[in-house]
Amino acid sequence: MSASLFSPLQLGDLHLPNRIIMAPMTRTRAEPGHVPGALMATHYAQRASAGLLIAEATSVAPRTSAFGADPGVYDEAQVAGWRQVVDAVHAAGGRIALQVFHPGRAALPGLNDGAQPVSSTDRAIRLPQGDDRVVAAPRRLTLAEIGEVVAQFRRGIENAHRAGFDAVEIHGAHGYLLDQFLRDSVNDRSDAYGGSLENRARLLLAVLDEAIAVFGSGRVGLRISPLVAYNDISDSDPRALVQYVAQEIERRAVAFLDLRHEQHDAPEEEALADIARLHYRGVLLRNGGYDRDSGAADLASGRADGIVYGKPFLANPDLVERFRKQAPLAQPDFSLLYTPGPRGYIDYPALEPAVIDEPALA
Helix, strand or coil: CCCCCCCCEEECCEEECCCEEECCCCCCCCECCCECCHHHHHHHHHCCCCCEEEEEEEECCCCCCCCCCCCECCCHHHHHHHHHHHHHHHHCCCCEEEEEECCHHHCCHHHCCCCCCEECCCCCCCCCCCCCCCCCCCEECCHHHHHHHHHHHHHHHHHHHHCCCCEEEEECCCCCHHHHHHCCCCCCCCCCCCCCHHHHCHHHHHHHHHHHHHHCHHHEEEEECCCCCCCCCCCCCHHHHHHHHHHHHHHCCCCEEEEECCCCCCHHHHHHHHHHHHHCCCEEEEECCCCHHHHHHHHHHCCCCEEEECHHHHCCCCHHHHHHHCCCCCCCCHHHCCCCCCCCCCCCCCCCHHHHCCCCCC
């Protein structure tokens, strides 16, 4: 029987009631000190009907903020804040994973007491027209410092485990630190972490191994975005990159691969998904421009095991029910995407009961 959006899914050690996954989305609602608070707990609990919530990119190291009021997972106050979020999601019947990352050269000195960012390179991000971030040239990490970065990830992952998260996703996408090592347009090193694909993937795989040591492979996932150019990054051979990463996570029995597309049905993106399918037998999550019907189609065809939705969840905390009833979707106010406070964050209403009581569509 082919899968649908509403079919249950065994994702590693987790049993999901449906295959509608909420994407990690930075919303800059953390409290001072990069501490998750009650507002974030409400936001995630409202969306707990998703098969799995993947909480927003969360830094494992101090003075590495890329957005301002983004959360961290490197001190006790942050662990306590995340525990409040996890408890609220669990009380609402949901499951939640934490996406852990280090922004590398995407960290902004103006948000970090002037601290210079670090990276695989010493070249700064080239910003596109209209991007008003104030970036700085990073400092190239030494071999010893790379070991310290792995240790920072380990502590952050241990903290996520203590906070009660059901799983952890390693953020190897979007031009952040692990991606700055992985993709060859940024990684210009000539040591054991540069040059060959095996060398460039070394840091990412070391972090994955730490996550597996803490959570077990059945509760660890990885996100990559081989064709997404955000943060001035690309790769000369994305097909080889996907094949190698897929083979390595298959060998480790990683629970899921979150393949982030620029647009899921672009031919080259479809080719990458096919390569991932060929070399990785775990759960393949796909994300990038899906609506209800296209997500259902890729599940039915077997081209994905779960569909990750971002923008539709912004203004539709009950997205699962709206998809089930084929009800209209509310549209988000993008001017409130990163503003502080509840507006545009926790004030989007669910369907009226009269709509919810309509007979479900197959």
